[in-house]
Amino acid sequence: MSDIKSRLKDSGLWRTDSFINGEWVKGDSRFDVNNPANREKVADVASVGAEGAKRAVKAAAAANLAWRKTSAFERSRIVNRWYELIMEHQDDLGIILAAEMGKPVKEAKGEVAYGAGFVQWAAEEARRVHGETLPVPTPGARGWTIRQPIGVVSCITPWNFPSAMITRKCGPALAVGCPVVIKPASETPLSALALAELADRAGFPKGVFNVVTGEAREIGPVLTGSEDVAMVAFTGSTAVGALLMEQAAKTIKRVALELGGNAPFIIMDDADLEKAADGLVQGKFRAAGQTCVSPNRVFVQEGVIDKLTELLKTRVAKLKLGDPFADGTDVGPLIHEEAVSRVAELVDNAVSKGAKVLTGGKSRVDDMGGAYFEPTLISGADHSMSLACNEIFGPVAALYPFKDEEEVIKLANDTPFGLAAYLYTRDSGRMHRISEGIDFGMVGVNAAMVGSPATPFGGMKQSGIGREGGKWAAEEFTELKFVLLGGVDQ
Numbered sequence: 001m002s003d004i005k006s007r008l009k010d011s012g013l014w015r016t017d018s019f020i021n022g023e024w025v026k027g028d029s030r031f032d033v034n035n036p037a038n039r040e041k042v043a044d045v046a047s048v049g050a051e052g053a054k055r056a057v058k059a060a061a062a063a064n065l066a067w068r069k070t071s072a073f074e075r076s077r078i079v080n081r082w083y084e085l086i087m088e089h090q091d092d093l094g095i096i097l098a099a100e101m102g103k104p105v106k107e108a109k110g111e112v113a114y115g116a117g118f119v120q121w122a123a124e125e126a127r128r129v130h131g132e133t134l135p136v137p138t139p140g141a142r143g144w145t146i147r148q149p150i151g152v153v154s155c156i157t158p159w160n161f162p163s164a165m166i167t168r169k170c171g172p173a174l175a176v177g178c179p180v181v182i183k184p185a186s187e188t189p190l191s192a193l194a195l196a197e198l199a200d201r202a203g204f205p206k207g208v209f210n211v212v213t214g215e216a217r218e219i220g221p222v223l224t225g226s227e228d229v230a231m232v233a234f235t236g237s238t239a240v241g242a243l244l245m246e247q248a249a250k251t252i253k254r255v256a257l258e259l260g261g262n263a264p265f266i267i268m269d270d271a272d273l274e275k276a277a278d279g280l281v282q283g284k285f286r287a288a289g290q291t292c293v294s295p296n297r298v299f300v301q302e303g304v305i306d307k308l309t310e311l312l313k314t315r316v317a318k319l320k321l322g323d324p325f326a327d328g329t330d331v332g333p334l335i336h337e338e339a340v341s342r343v344a345e346l347v348d349n350a351v352s353k354g355a356k357v358l359t360g361g362k363s364r365v366d367d368m369g370g371a372y373f374e375p376t377l378i379s380g381a382d383h384s385m386s387l388a389c390n391e392i393f394g395p396v397a398a399l400y401p402f403k404d405e406e407e408v409i410k411l412a413n414d415t416p417f418g419l420a421a422y423l424y425t426r427d428s429g430r431m432h433r434i435s436e437g438i439d440f441g442m443v444g445v446n447a448a449m450v451g452s453p454a455t456p457f458g459g460m461k462q463s464g465i466g467r468e469g470g471k472w473a474a475e476e477f478t479e480l481k482f483v484l485l486g487g488v489d490q
Helices: 049-069 072-088 090-101 105-128 166-176 192-201 216-225 238-249 275-288 302-318 337-351 406-411 428-437 469-476
Strands: 018-020 024-025 029-034 041-047 142-149 154-157 180-183 208-209 229-235 252-257 263-267 295-301 356-359 376-379 396-402 419-426 442-445 478-485
Touching: 018 049, 018 192, 018 428, 029 154, 029 166, 029 208, 049 154, 049 180, 049 208, 049 216, 049 238, 072 090, 072 105, 072 192, 090 105, 090 216, 090 295, 105 337, 105 469, 154 166, 154 216, 166 180, 166 192, 166 229, 166 469, 180 216, 192 208, 216 229, 216 238, 238 252, 263 275, 275 295, 275 302, 275 419, 295 302, 295 406, 302 356, 302 376, 302 396, 337 356, 337 376, 337 396, 376 469, 406 428, 419 428, 428 442, 469 478
Parallel strands: 154 180, 154 229, 180 208, 229 252, 263 295, 263 419, 295 396, 376 396, 419 442
Antiparallel strands: 018 024, 018 208, 029 041, 142 478, 356 376
């Protein structure tokens, strides 16, 4: 078994039991967490099942009234203390994340800081949840609105951002007065449990912050079905999101869903091609391509596709595939070997239909001993290939030629998904026409990253419901109430 705990400066962050009502709970069984880089067991973690989930929801419900009545200033202080502790332990949290998920450790530490930014913003936003005074038609009456916390929130999070997807949801939920019950992915529960340890140190009252680990099929129905849960916040696949939405509908819960993507990356003939190539490599190959906003279809205008192809070929070939803890590693493993097989099938399908692999294109599972797939560049892709209609979730960039604006807008929108999109051009008119014409919730123009604590993050169509980040996140976790006062003139 990998001895990751010995690498930590603070061994108290190494937690393998669920955190329920301020206590560490062992559960009736355990499950293994494995390092995708070398197949070694990292830890065995408590599986608390449906009964553990019920206990956590009950604890959160019991804590709900007191937490919502806690002053915004006190909630802000505690949430900000959580942020401070996360940043103080950034290195250790990055090590844990890299071991269970496979991101290069430098990138993993970057995720910790990125996620912590949402907690810091939420701590500040807790003091800015405002109502409004409204005009009313009745003489002698007054009207106003207030925002109140929605109640207990279940947060179901994925393995690809095991730290940031928790902080992005729980930061604003906690800040506005909602207790949380977190169900992390079974592939990557250790980051969630380390965050729970820091939340406990930050001073959240018992029951306000809970993490339940174990089988999703046992825990999920409790978190979506309990009448004590007011809202379900989920990041993951569209198929699972649709299932959770169906389950939540039985008790008319609010849902916030950040689901699958099929991001177009559009490069016009007037673009700065060097910057476009750099941006594509940055966006495509972080987390080995396993992000919901990763460029999935690279549309390049015909007049510049040959030059851009050469620029990309050089850059992709230089990327170093390797162990997350090795110096110089640019791209780590995929989450497991089943993911490698899936990516290999997508590449094989493209080649069988006429695409050409320019660099990479092969599984490295056998010779590298982990879930590795080479950083890959493919030319000659089209929408008949599985690459075009499936979220790749791997280190594969496929190039699609196009003629003009009208065609590329049509191609970009030819998907049921609408999360993120990217556009490289120096023409201001094109910036407006294309960004307004494509149906995506976020558009990066001459920018390869679209998420930050201050901005709204979310999609259109089958990519989800709701927004995370900025003031919009606080609004997601509150109810808007109108109050009418009559008889003021009497």
